[in-house]
Amino acid sequence: MxxxxxxxxxxxxxxxxxxxxxxxxxxxxxxxxxxxxxxxxxxxxxxxxxxxxxxxxxxxxxxxxxxxxxxxxxxxxxxxxxxxxxxxxxxxxxxxxxxxxxxxxxxxxxxxxxxxxxxxxxxxxxxxxxxxxxxxxxxxxxxxxxxxxxxxxxxxxxxxxxxxxxxxxxxxxxxxxxxxxxxxxxxxxxxxxxxxxxxxxxxxxxxxxxCIDNKVKITVGKPTVLLCTQPYSRLIDMGLLKPGQDVLLRQELVDVVTQNPLIKFIVKVHPSENKESYFEMFSGLTNCEIIGKEKPFTEVLKRCDVQVSMASYTSFEAVIEGIPIILMHPDFLSFFDQFGSDVELRTNDIGDLNLAINTCLQPWYRKSFAASREIYIQKKLAFxxxxxxxxxxxxxxxxxxxxxxxxx
CATH class of the missing domain: 3.40.50.2000 (Glycogen Phosphorylase B;)
Incomplete structure (x- = not known):
């Protein structure tokens, strides 16, 4: 054939x-x-x-x-x-x-x-x-x-x-x-x-x-958090974000890196975005690595303990791989909801995001996530x-x- x-x-x-x-x-x-x-x-x-x-x-x-x-x-x-x-x-x-x-x-x-x-x-x-x-x-x-x-x-x-x-x-x-x-x-x-x-x-x-044999890592040593960006300006054109929210979301990414100096952050830039603009945004922050299309996403995920996005497909990949996820800006999810409260934490602002990252690193939460992940996979993936x-x-x-x- x-x-x-x-x-x-x-x-x-x-x-x-x-x-x-x-x-x-x-x-x-x-x-x-x-x-x-x-x-x-x-x-x-x-x-x-x-x-x-x-x-x-x-x-x-x-x-x-x-x-x-x-x-x-x-x-x-x-x-x-x-x-x-x-x-x-x-x-x-x-x-x-x-x-x-x-x-x-x-x-x-x-x-x-x-x-x-x-x-x-x-x-x-x-x-x-x-x-x-x-x-x-x-x-x-x-x-x-x-x-x-x-x-x-x-x-x-x-x-x-x-x-x-x-x-x-x-x-x-x-x-x-x-x-x-x-x-x-x-x-x-x-x-x-x-x-x-x-x-x-x-x-x-x-x-x-x-991923059939993947397990959730319960105990985390020195944590690494993956921040996955999205084409925020284009989402405004689509009516999914209000004007100005793109600026706030990008600033929230910078703030979370700045306020958590002991955590390593990887910023995975969306394929349709300009990676150079993120180098400027995170200039001077030593606990941050900017990655574009040059590395396969699965390889990047394997280095991380928590994944953050705005309801991106990358978060679905993270769940299947066995990595807890955080979804920013829940207003966006009123249109788009492919996850479920048992496999995600949702945040409204930088305070929520800092708390959610800390929660995702706790063994008790990761055990709960592991159980919810099994149910979620049965719901979303046949065979x-x-x-x-x-x-x-x-x-x-x-x-x-x-x-x-x-x-x-």
Whole structure:
């Protein structure tokens, strides 16, 4: 079986893809890159991840289409349509050569390249799988936003045959023939669209199979606390934070490092943020280390005893790894709540945060967290420890059905 993996945001995709590829060792695993990383470096990385082949799309075409779409697309419509057709032809030639039995990605709702590949899969009866990469909550959209998006969808996708706009506001399968692979029933219950649910399967999260034997460290010596940042300014644009709260949250991170000189802090900068700005923020503080994308997050987690974020997916990873978590700014959680009071502490201000860190370092709390973590894992992750085997089995069997036209 030939399996093609479409790269989207690498920090979400690569661990998922690698865990599947390492399980599907008797199949041909092909990494289809659409990013800007130099091929020489990427080829070495991809082979270490367990893939057999690396292929690339024409990134100039992808970048050009994206540029013109966001800069007066009507004025440049002829140019955009020509570029789109060139990209579609390239995809057609490439995929005919690769002969995929299955195509895997983490979203079918964004990017012209992904949508064109999805079109190709639909026309050629190749199974297309969307694997849950992280939490699937989406922020609420206003009526104006929905109307605007609908107009853009009709104009671009329908009238101009330019597949760049979404037509739904829930995470899942935009095309009903795609299959959505989720971690557990708890996530499936968040999807209200019956058409999406009809093509949803529960397979667990194969990235965390390696954590099956992880235990919570009860006694902590010299503590290390991990602070995971988020793109706070962008969260204001999304309506999840109020103007000015981004400044307060960043200052709270500086304050907690300043007020706890005996604790080692690691600041893990979000992939979409500028790491250099954090060097300036924490300038002069010797108990702080700034880390960006250069180190795998799992390696960073292993060095830490407590993890702090604002309801980030990184906190989910920390819980599964066996590390107590603290969630800053509970107002944010009124929209987004993927955890639960038994596996987290929530804070409103610097005083709360200092107290929460001290609590998370106490043996009595860590014992309680260990018990709550077991229950939480059962709720969130099906097939824990065997998920990679399950997802490869599902992909293989559904791809067979697709070819035989038994599942449409």
């Amino acid at each position: 030939n399996i093609v993996y479409i790269s989207l945001p690498k920090y979400l995709n690569d661990a998922l893809f690698s865990s599947i590829a390492n399980e599907a060792v008797f199949h041909r695993n092909i990494y289809l890159d659409t990013n800007e990383e130099p091929k020489k470096h990427l080829f070495s990385t991809v082979h270490k991840m367990g893939f057999d082949d690396l292929v690339e799309l024409d990134k100039y075409l992808i970048e050009s289409i994206d540029y013109y779409i966001h800069h007066d697309p009507l004025k440049n419509i002829i140019k955009v349509l020509k570029l789109k057709q060139r990209l579609a032809n390239n995809i057609d030639s490439l995929l005919k050569e690769l002969k995929p039995d299955a195509i895997i990605t983490t979203s079918d709702m964004g990017g012209v390249a992904t949508r064109l590949i999805n079109d190709w899969a639909y026309k050629n009866k190749v199974s297309f799988f969307v694997i849950q990469p992280c939490f699937i909550d989406t922020p609420g959209y206003s009526l104006k936003q929905k109307i605007t998006a609908s107009i853009r969808y009709i104009l671009c996708n329908k009238l101009l045959n330019l597949p760049v706009e979404r037509h739904q506001f829930v995470y899942g399968c935009e095309r009903s023939s795609n299959y959505l692979l989720l971690w557990n029933d708890d996530f499936a219950s968040q999807i209200k669209n019956k058409r999406v649910i009809d093509h949803t399967l529960i397979v667990g999260n194969h990235v965390f199979d390696r 824990f420890g065997d998920s990679a085997e399950m997802v490869v089995h599902v992909i293989k069997e559904l791809s067979k059905c697709k070819k035989r036209k038994l599942w449409q």
